[in-house]
Amino acid sequence: MIFATGGIKGGTGKTTIAVNLAVYLSNLGRDVLLVDADDQGSSYEFSSQREATTEGKMGYTLIRLSEKSVRSEVLKLTDKFSDIIIDTGGRDTISQRAALSIADVYLVPFNPRSLDIWTLEPVEKLVSEMQIGNPKLRAFSFINRGDSKGTDNQDVSDLLSESETVTYLNVILTNRKAFANAISYGLGIAELKPSDPKAVGEFKNLYDSMIKALKLK
Ligand SMILES: Nc1ncnc2c1ncn2[C@@H]1O[C@H](COP(=O)(O)OP(=O)(O)O)[C@@H](O)[C@H]1O
Ligand SMILES: [Mg+2]
Structure with a gap:
């Protein structure tokens, strides 16, 4: 399966989700390729840290690609890996479109803030356009860095669930220090010690609810 994380907003948690998915799937024993398709190189930086922390036993393969090669190089590698995760940047770029031209699943995190929600419409438009050439593409939204109290999560989940193009996964990853800490050590959230159950x-919920939604259609 080819997963892409993306959206049209920076700092929403695309890399956090991409690297956690890479670690999670590789810990299940799958052959995982993580593609850093964002010029900022955050998945690459995470993986360098992970390589040091795990003394070379990262558990997945990391490559960096940009623009059209995100499509052409990944297509050459699809037979070699059971799962491919492409981390794209937070803008409508050639790299993100190249990823969406071959992906099965598009994961778009939203922080429960207006500036994030206002990007839903351009994301829907991008998905509709990409589905013309890649009809198998399924797009999912969810809340990342949710609030621990207040009503903003609910307001945003109401808005996201109205979309017909981007299926809302009813899971919230709360704003938790553990997510940021795990990243800084090059670890997946389940590998962090002391653990934050x-x-x-929350991450497991996201994965399970995505798999469930994929089976529904
Ligand atoms: N659920 C979360 N709880 C706390 N911090 C988070 C969470 N998700 C992401 N972050 C932090 O937010 C920042 C942006 O996340 P990142 O994954 O790099 O976003 P993007 O790739 O969309 O730009 C990082 O510092 C990251 O550690
Ligand atoms: Mg990123």
């Missing part, structure tokens, strides 16, 4: 559970 709530954070681990």
Whole structure:
């Protein structure tokens, strides 16, 4: 399966989700390729840190690609890996479109803030355009860095669930220090010590609810 993380907003958690998915799937024993298709290189930086932390036993393969090669090089590698995760940047770029031209699943995190929600419409438009050439593409939204209290999560989840193009996964990854800490050590959320079981559970929920939604159609 080819997963792409993306959207039209920076700092929403695209890299956090991409690297956690890479670690999670590789810990299940799958052959995983993580593609850093963002010029900022955050997945690459994470993987360098992970390589040091795990003494070379990262568990997945990391490559960096940009623009049209995101499509052409990944297509050459699809037979070699069970899962490919492409981390794209937060803008409508050639790299992101190249990823969406071959992806099965598009994961778009939203922070529960107006500036994030206002990008839903351009994301829907991007998905509709990409589905013309890649009809198998399924797009999912979810809340990342959700608030621990207040009503903003609910307001945003109401808005996201109205979309017909981008399926809302009813899971919230709360704003938790553990997610940021794990990243800085090059670890997946379930590998962090001391463990944060709530954070681990939230990521697992996201994965399970995505798999469930994929089976529905
Ligand atoms: N659920 C979360 N809880 C706390 N911090 C988070 C969470 N998700 C992401 N972050 C932090 O937010 C920042 C942006 O996340 P990142 O994954 O780099 O976003 P993007 O790739 O969309 O730009 C990083 O510092 C990251 O550690
Ligand atoms: Mg990123």
